[in-house]
Amino acid sequence: MKLPYILRLADDALIIGQRLGEWTGHGPILEQDIALTNAALDHVGRARSLYQYAAEVFNQLPKEEQLACFTSAAIQDKIRTGAVIDEDTLAYLRDGWDFKNVLLTERPNIDWAYTVARGLFLDTFNFLYFTALSKSADATLAAIAEKSLKEVTYHLRWSSEWVIRLGDGTDDSHEKMQQAINDTWAFTGELFIATDYEAAMTAAGIAPDLKLIQQQWTARVQEVLDEATLSAPADAWMQQGGKAGTHTEELGYILAELQFMQRTYPNMQW
Amino acid sequence: MNNINEEKVYEWLADVKDPEVPALSILDLGIVRHVAVTDNSVNVTITPTYSGCPAMDVISIGIRMALAGHGIKQVTIDQQLSPAWTTDWMTEDGKRKLKEYGIAPPNRKAFSSLGLFEEEEIQCPRCDSTHTEMVSRYGPTSCKALYKCLDCKEPFEHFKCH
Numbered sequence: 357m358k359l360p361y362i363l364r365l366a367d368d369a370l371i372i373g374q375r376l377g378e379w380t381g382h383g384p385i386l387e388q389d390i391a392l393t394n395a396a397l398d399h400v401g402r403a404r405s406l407y408q409y410a411a412e413v414f415n416q417l418p419k420e421e422q423l424a425c426f427t428s429a430a431i432q433d434k435i436r437t438g439a440v441i442d443e444d445t446l447a448y449l450r451d452g453w454d455f456k457n458v459l460l461t462e463r464p465n466i467d468w469a470y471t472v473a474r475g476l477f478l479d480t481f482n483f484l485y486f487t488a489l490s491k492s493a494d495a496t497l498a499a500i501a502e503k504s505l506k507e508v509t510y511h512l513r514w515s516s517e518w519v520i521r522l523g524d525g526t527d528d529s530h531e532k533m534q535q536a537i538n539d540t541w542a543f544t545g546e547l548f549i550a551t552d553y554e555a556a557m558t559a560a561g562i563a564p565d566l567k568l569i570q571q572q573w574t575a576r577v578q579e580v581l582d583e584a585t586l587s588a589p590a591d592a593w594m595q596q597g598g599k600a601g602t603h604t605e606e607l608g609y610i611l612a613e614l615q616f617m618q619r620t621y622p623n624m625q626w
Numbered sequence: 627m628n629n630i631n632e633e634k635v636y637e638w639l640a641d642v643k644d645p646e647v648p649a650l651s652i653l654d655l656g657i658v659r660h661v662a663v664t665d666n667s668v669n670v671t672i673t674p675t676y677s678g679c680p681a682m683d684v685i686s687i688g689i690r691m692a693l694a695g696h697g698i699k700q701v702t703i704d705q706q707l708s709p710a711w712t713t714d715w716m717t718e719d720g721k722r723k724l725k726e727y728g729i730a731p732p733n734r735k736a737f738s739s740l741g742l743f744e745e746e747e748i749q750c751p752r753c754d755s756t757h758t759e760m761v762s763r764y765g766p767t768s769c770k771a772l773y774k775c776l777d778c779k780e781p782f783e784h785f786k787c788h
Contacts, residue, residue, distance in 0.1 A: 387762035387772060394764040401678025405707065499708030503677055506710060506788050507768075514763055 366406035373399030407443035448618035469536035475515030488564030523584025545594025649727035656715030667700035750775035
């Protein structure tokens, strides 16, 4: 149960890092281009720490169990030949259905409003989640959370400021910001629905209780939306599946770009 | 190893600079947590500043190179995440060097009482005015934000409290 849980945290970090990285060279002004690139780097850095830990846990499993973990032929070959499974293996060689990131992280950037709406929802979650995770019974996860919390606080300030600036801006920016909030809302519910492996980790004192995080998240997001003169959509049907490996088609495109080099030129280094 | 002790290694590590802020050594930054000398090797434990900071890999190479220059070939480097690095660990000497280099040093206790929407007062490293304005929360490296001085009109970088 621990391996899927660590991968779930790592996959969130990698996929949002890759998404934000798409803005590099395309930001509306230089400072904001740099801001998103910095944030992307924080996420990818966190992904590295988590994948290293996941690899450590994976390598302690018996071989039969290892073979049952991932469908990817490239990983199965590595296990059979006794090659080391490391952070790169987990990031570059797993197939889409073995990724456990929430659907929110794979939402496309679309435009600035959609990017900051996704940012507000995810950064608020990360801020509260890592605050709780830094008290985890698992020392490694607690250390990674403690480290990440400092970075995530910057992300949250940044995305909150943008939502407020655009929401409480011109008629045009307000309308676009509200539209982005409305369209992204359906992807927030999944954050708080515990899978079996998350529930087991919460019971073990390792993972935070998602019910508590949800209460705090709702209050915090509402505070920012109020300040931004925006409204939260009424309770609506929520999209889910990512944590269990059922993704939107977006993930395929992300992985195609992310994994291309290692899939096409196995073990290449540069 | 003969004639080598921890104190000596610390002396040598003072020559290893932060590649992104070369005014500072890794000792000024406060990222060296522990040095251990055994019969045939030296172990250095460092703590990363920011999770994705590419300088950490370069710093590890810098440590190996510096020690190799003193004839030490067996070097192991460990990364320790907890307790997380904070700018409070930067030495006073380091903060002075930063200012001389033109970067406003971190000046409050990291993560003290600053609320989510409050801004701190940053002093211009050139004219010492506190009449300054943030241009961007992020800068050319993870650890810095961009500011400008409203008195002397100079743009400058601020090493963020972390």
